Amino acid sequence: MRLHVANHPLITHKLTVLRDKTTPSSVFRSLTEELVTLLAYEATREVRVEPVTIETPVTTTVGVMLSQPRPLVVPILRAGLGMLEGMVKLIPSAEVGFLGMVRDEETLKPSTYAERLPDDLSGRQCFVLDPMLATGGSLIAAIEFLFKRGATDITCICLLGSPEGVAAVEAATVDANVMLVLGALDERLNESGYIVPGLGDAGDRLYGTV
Numbered sequence: 021m022r023l024h025v026a027n028h029p030l031i032t033h034k035l036t037v038l039r040d041k042t043t044p045s046s047v048f049r050s051l052t053e054e055l056v057t058l059l060a061y062e063a064t065r066e067v068r069v070e071p072v073t074i075e076t077p078v079t080t081t082v083g084v085m086l087s088q089p090r091p092l093v094v095p096i097l098r099a100g101l102g103m104l105e106g107m108v109k110l111i112p113s114a115e116v117g118f119l120g121m122v123r124d125e126e127t128l129k130p131s132t133y134a135e136r137l138p139d140d141l142s143g144r145q146c147f148v149l150d151p152m153l154a155t156g157g158s159l160i161a162a163i164e165f166l167f168k169r170g171a172t173d174i175t176c177i178c179l180l181g182s183p184e185g186v187a188a189v190e191a192a193t194v195d196a197n198v199m200l201v202l203g204a205l206d207e208r209l210n211e212s213g214y215i216v217p218g219l220g221d222a223g224d225r226l227y228g229t230v
């Protein structure tokens with residue numbers, strides 16, 4: 021696994037506003053979108069392209085365009101949905117699949133409750149969106165799900181990660197082609213599985229408590 025932690029003052033500024041518990045959901049949602057667009061820029065550095073010949077008003081030249089099959093973006097429901105707009109803003113031609121994972125708040129173990137993905141992911145670059153890499157359980161389950169469908173190239177984008185979560189993903193994906201892009205690497209997990217200092221429950225902050 022390769023790890024990239026964003027180190028940019030604008031990203032840190034926006035994350036600081038997200039972390040602030042007084043930031044309302046409306047601001048939280050639009051900042052999440054902006055942050056994902058910035059992180060997606062880094063995360064797509066190795067997106068596959070192919071040469072194309074075009075005519076400019078002046079001459080013929082060879083440029084590049086995204087290869088087929090198009091990248092697949094997979095937000096993990098519910099909180100990953102808040103990251104989708106920011107991602108597809110950068111790659112409007114991406115296809116979107118959905119994976120619903122829920123973690124049991126006592127055992128902290130994830131399970132899949134919904135799935136809408138192509139049957140065959142071989143040859144697809146997959147971009148998984150999950151705002152909080154806490155224990156790593158849901159993200160690892162999502163990665164394994166995509167591997168089972170034939171994916172071999174997976175990039176995960178998270179707003180915040182914990183050292184414990186990064187280590188768990190690393191251990192689960194040793195020789196696999198997995199890249200992890202984080203807005204920030206936080207200090208630790210607390211006994212309830214929350215990232216510290218973190219931003220609280222990302223799904224609740226985005227959508228309110230249901």
Ligand code: URA
Binds near residue numbers: 099218219221223
């Ligand atoms: N999920 C969240 O939304 N927040 C955390 O801090 C950990 C997991």
